[in-house]
Amino acid sequence: MAAGHSLNDLELLVLLALMRLAPEAYGVPIAREIETKAKRSVALSTVYSTLERLESKGLVKSELGEATEARGGRAKRYFQVTGLGVREVRSTRQALIGMWQGVPV
């Protein structure tokens, strides 16, 4: 793989959700996007641990938003895909397209 990482299916879904939701991507909408578009129910903590892993690989970056009353005074953490993350998604897409070719389904 070009960028040297390998994405599992949940990492790929989270990265795609981030790209769709930018720049308003945080835990709740990411989980909802995956649920709506990929028809896959995913726990918020699973989304966060995936994001943490992606951030440690340098594929996403995050920044804290403002704390709101509706969230019990806790701030949102907004996530964004980095250039490396975009390259990784493209590379995974190419790999998947390559593997699908000639598969009789």
Added chain:
Amino acid sequence: MTKIPAIAEWLLERCGVPQGNESLMGDLVEERGSGRSAVWFWREAVVAIADSVARDLRDHKLLAVRAVATGWAVNLAWAQVMGVASRHELWRRHMGLYEALFFFTLLVWPAITGWVVARTHRAQQAAMVLAYAASVAISNIWNLSAHYSEMKACVQCTPDLWDTNLVLCCLLVLSTLVGGFLHRPQRRTS
């Protein structure tokens, strides 16, 4: 403003979930406020706790071994003290005192042991206390089944208080967990 149940917040805090992850706690509050059910909330909370504990155990295997060893070392030290104390003349004269010490050993000492394990592994205390409590539970199951097999094989023995022993073993594990979770965890930086 929607508030999450105090017990859930306490459990999440003790299990190290919000440490460095206030955003997850905020998301849970936000979703609960937007009409998600209590069942949804508790499922999310349990998954978050399990996720946090599993990650700590996976990332700190040696620390888990140390936590189990620490707990058993503390237990062994107390067993030595009890061994010496039980031979003392004082206990024969004051049976009430001896019984009090027995119940202390059974119910309070495991809590102290759990607390010591938590105290000595503050950054990953929930995972370490659970690892030690699991070792206590396994040891109890092993001892109980061995004891039960002996009792079954022995024709002359009177039937043992199997249920009572089982309850006492469960109390021992529960006491360990209570002691461990009473300790306030160290805040992690993320």
